[in-house]
Amino acid sequence: MNKLMMAVVAVVVAGCGSSTVEPYGAKVLPYELRMGGAQVGEFGKVLLVPNAIQISADGVPVQVVREDKTVNLATANHAERIASFDLPEGAKLITFRVELGAAGGFEKGTASGWVDTRGRVLEFDASADWVRHQRRAGVAIDLTRSLQWVDEATYTFVPKYRIF
Amino acid sequence: MKAFWIAVGCLGGFVAGVPTAFGHELECEKEVNGASSVEISQFPARLDYRLLVRNIHPTSPSVVFAASDPTLEELGFEGFDTPFELPVDGELEKTFTVRVPDLAACLEMAAADGNIDTVIDNVFTVRWDIGRDICSARVECIPEGPPPGPNDGRRMTGGGSVFTEEGQRVTHGFQLRCDATDTRQNLEVNWAGNQFHLLDLSTADCQDTALDEEQPVAGFDTFVGTGIGRYNGVEGATIEFTFTDDGEPGVDDTARIVVRDVGGTIVLEVEDDLTFGNHQAHP
Numbered sequence: 001m002n003k004l005m006m007a008v009v010a011v012v013v014a015g016c017g018s019s020t021v022e023p024y025g026a027k028v029l030p031y032e033l034r035m036g037g038a039q040v041g042e043f044g045k046v047l048l049v050p051n052a053i054q055i056s057a058d059g060v061p062v063q064v065v066r067e068d069k070t071v072n073l074a075t076a077n078h079a080e081r082i083a084s085f086d087l088p089e090g091a092k093l094i095t096f097r098v099e100l101g102a103a104g105g106f107e108k109g110t111a112s113g114w115v116d117t118r119g120r121v122l123e124f125d126a127s128a129d130w131v132r133h134q135r136r137a138g139v140a141i142d143l144t145r146s147l148q149w150v151d152e153a154t155y156t157f158v159p160k161y162r163i164f
Numbered sequence: 165m166k167a168f169w170i171a172v173g174c175l176g177g178f179v180a181g182v183p184t185a186f187g188h189e190l191e192c193e194k195e196v197n198g199a200s201s202v203e204i205s206q207f208p209a210r211l212d213y214r215l216l217v218r219n220i221h222p223t224s225p226s227v228v229f230a231a232s233d234p235t236l237e238e239l240g241f242e243g244f245d246t247p248f249e250l251p252v253d254g255e256l257e258k259t260f261t262v263r264v265p266d267l268a269a270c271l272e273m274a275a276a277d278g279n280i281d282t283v284i285d286n287v288f289t290v291r292w293d294i295g296r297d298i299c300s301a302r303v304e305c306i307p308e309g310p311p312p313g314p315n316d317g318r319r320m321t322g323g324g325s326v327f328t329e330e331g332q333r334v335t336h337g338f339q340l341r342c343d344a345t346d347t348r349q350n351l352e353v354n355w356a357g358n359q360f361h362l363l364d365l366s367t368a369d370c371q372d373t374a375l376d377e378e379q380p381v382a383g384f385d386t387f388v389g390t391g392i393g394r395y396n397g398v399e400g401a402t403i404e405f406t407f408t409d410d411g412e413p414g415v416d417d418t419a420r421i422v423v424r425d426v427g428g429t430i431v432l433e434v435e436d437d438l439t440f441g442n443h444q445a446h447p
Contacts, residue, residue, distance in 0.1 A: 045440075047325075047440050049325065049333060049335050049354070051335065051354040051355070051356075051357060051358075051359070052354075052357040052359075066357070068333060068356070070325065070333070070440075099354075099359075100354075101325070101333075101335030101354040101355075102323055102335045102336050102337035102338075102352040102353060102354050103322075103323025103324050103325065103335045103336060103337040103441050104335075104440070104441075105324060105325070105439075105440030105441045105442075112412075112413045112414070112440075112442070113412075113413070113414065113441070113442040113444075114322050114323045114324050114337070114414070114440075114441035114442045115323075116323065116337055117335075117337065118323075118337040118350065118352040119279060119281045119283055119285075119352065120285075121279060121285075123287065124289070124296065124298060145200075148200050148201055151444075153322075153412060153414070153442045153444055154321065154322075154442070154444070156201055156302075158200040158201050158285075158300055158301065158302050159287075159298070159300050160192075160297075160298065160299045160300065161297075161298050162295065162296070162297050162298070163295065163296050163298070164295070
């Protein structure tokens with residue numbers, strides 16, 4: 001099994017038993033959108049902030065509850081829930097759009113700095129049947145291929161990701 | 165492979181009923197001018213794209229159901245004739261060249277990918293029976309710099325996360341030059357689903373204060389600026405900001421940002437140390 005496949009599977013497995021703790025009573029809708037990392041390499045932390053999340057069913061926006069959080073993609077075997085959403089009956093195609101905040105952060109050995117995520121968007125679609133069946137959609141970001149070294153304190157984010 | 169199936173078995177409800185054709189496994193690659201990310205400031209420019217689909221399943225051929233890059237296809241890229249099968253270790257590569265006559269054309273391409281910004285970052289998506297891999301390559305359209313000769317080349321780059329007094333997370337990222345007349349300025353601020361994007365830097369004041377920017381020695385450590393930009397897509401918003409560089413790591417760096425909408429109402433006011441990230445002054 002290749003490493004990416006293992007990583008994606010690990011991310012999904014982690015998603016089964018979510019450890020995300022939400023404030024008591026926080027509203028959660030029936031379906032989840034999760035985000036995690038794969039091919040973490042030597043990164044101790046890779047922090048990204050989803051700033052806006054839009055989900056549409058056949059082109060019509062659905063109700064989304066976004067979770068205001070920083071996601072550490074270098075956390076082994078864990079894909080964090082970044083939103084929950086509802087799906088209308090009869091929907092066919094679900095479109096996801098995650099706009100990232102302008103900057104992320106990283107730690108790698110003794111180095112740390114910022115990740116340039118200005119204007120970065122993760123977009124994909126999935127069949128509604130698939131989402132209903134899994135009760136979630138997930139994004140596994142390949143960190144080794146997505147983070148391009150700029151200087152000792154800077155990486156730029158060129159997203160390469162897999163949907164699970 | 166056995167370990168993989170054990171892992172899948174542990175997924176329980178998430179994958180129950182998934183077809184057993186999990187055997188297909190593909191990955192994509194996308195490059196422009198031999199890199200994942202390039203900046204172009206000289207026009208006309210040539211963009212050589214390379215798109216690749218690879219079978220990474222260790223023992224089985226994989227069928228590529230779809231492999232598409234809609235933005236390039238709109239520009240004339242013939243695309244991949246799907247479906248097709250790739251043998252073990254097999255891959256298929258296609259190239260496509262885009263000629264960009266000037267900055268306006270570059271910005272037009274950047275807008276055509278669905279995001280109003282200065283970056284062409286359309287994605288290449290490869291699909292197989294139950295999965296997909298998505299790759300991007302970035303082209304940033306940059307105005308030509310000032311003419312050769314003596315000029316203030318100092319700049320500050322960086323970004324990170326700060327919090328308002330109410331606990332709202334704010335992220336910012338920038339590449340700003342101390343010469344406000346230089347058109348190569350970029351600043352973006354995001355918070356709670358909102359976005360400010362700098363369109364024009366009005367003033368810039370690079371100050372050498374008691375802080376220590378450490379390496380590289382830039383001769384300044386504080387960037388104070390004002391500008392106008394787009395707030396949630398509406399032009400006419402303004403920003404005041406102060407970014408400091410107090411060495412590495414960036415935990416002692418600070419950001420002060422005030423954004424006003426087109427009507428002059430303050431929509432963001434924050435001043436804080438960086439929670440993560442870094443500011444870097446450059447000579």
